[in-house]
Amino acid sequence: MDLSFDKSKCDCYRSNAQKIRVISEEWIEKNIYCPVCGYSQLINLPNNMPVADLQCKSCGEIFELKSKCGNISRKIPDGAYSTMIERISSTSNPNLFIMGYDEKYSVKSLFIVPKFFFTTEIIEKRNPLSASAKRAGWVGCNILFDQIPVQGRISIIEDKVVRDKKNVVDDFARIKALKFDSIEKRSWLFDVMNCVNRIPFDCFSLSDVYKYEGFLKNKHPENNFVKPKIRQQLQVLRDKGFIEFLGNGKYIKLRG
Numbered sequence: 001m002d003l004s005f006d007k008s009k010c011d012c013y014r015s016n017a018q019k020i021r022v023i024s025e026e027w028i029e030k031n032i033y034c035p036v037c038g039y040s041q042l043i044n045l046p047n048n049m050p051v052a053d054l055q056c057k058s059c060g061e062i063f064e065l066k067s068k069c070g071n072i073s074r075k076i077p078d079g080a081y082s083t084m085i086e087r088i089s090s091t092s093n094p095n096l097f098i099m100g101y102d103e104k105y106s107v108k109s110l111f112i113v114p115k116f117f118f119t120t121e122i123i124e125k126r127n128p129l130s131a132s133a134k135r136a137g138w139v140g141c142n143i144l145f146d147q148i149p150v151q152g153r154i155s156i157i158e159d160k161v162v163r164d165k166k167n168v169v170d171d172f173a174r175i176k177a178l179k180f181d182s183i184e185k186r187s188w189l190f191d192v193m194n195c196v197n198r199i200p201f202d203c204f205s206l207s208d209v210y211k212y213e214g215f216l217k218n219k220h221p222e223n224n225f226v227k228p229k230i231r232q233q234l235q236v237l238r239d240k241g242f243i244e245f246l247g248n249g250k251y252i253k254l255r256g
């Protein structure tokens, strides 16, 4: 796979942001398959589509691409906060490609975040633009990339190493078991999943997860039954094949 962008059209665009948008989308279109079904043709959608940049010609899934020069950081700036919050609860929310490229316009890393991994917790509200700004009062948002459970940050390219397509499609298929339309359900599930991911051992006990009770209570102050909620989410993770119950409050993490 040639990781370099095709720069031949670079001079046609006035702004650098516009140029990058076009050449990075073109690169995806030429080189990347649909991570949902594995079909090798993603097509570029017209620029006036409100949120989507690319669509799979086979399964119809839509994708948005965010790219930045350098490494993919903890926070990824995105558009208006209110639009984003509205969008993540809708079924038309796109899956998100996140790309990092180097100063020579060559792809360093690429991840796909399935659309059903978006929760309000990973959308951070930025401060309104100052009174002197052209769009004074406008409120943007950041996507908190590191708050997405690692299972929802599926790597396609890492440090210029391209992963096998089969592994990417298999990872996506496995994680689809966690697709819930309700934002509330997703939020609890991924919060508990993040806690389980943080436990440094594959074998763990219920008390290891209960150590995060305060952290979860902080995130869900309206809920006074955090421990039962933890047990309920562990059952979901068990039913979906991510952990196994060993009995006596012991669990084991299952790998794909």
Ligand SMILES: [Zn+2]
Pocket: 034, 035, 036, 037, 038, 039, 056, 057, 058, 059, 060, 061
């Ligand atoms: Zn597809």
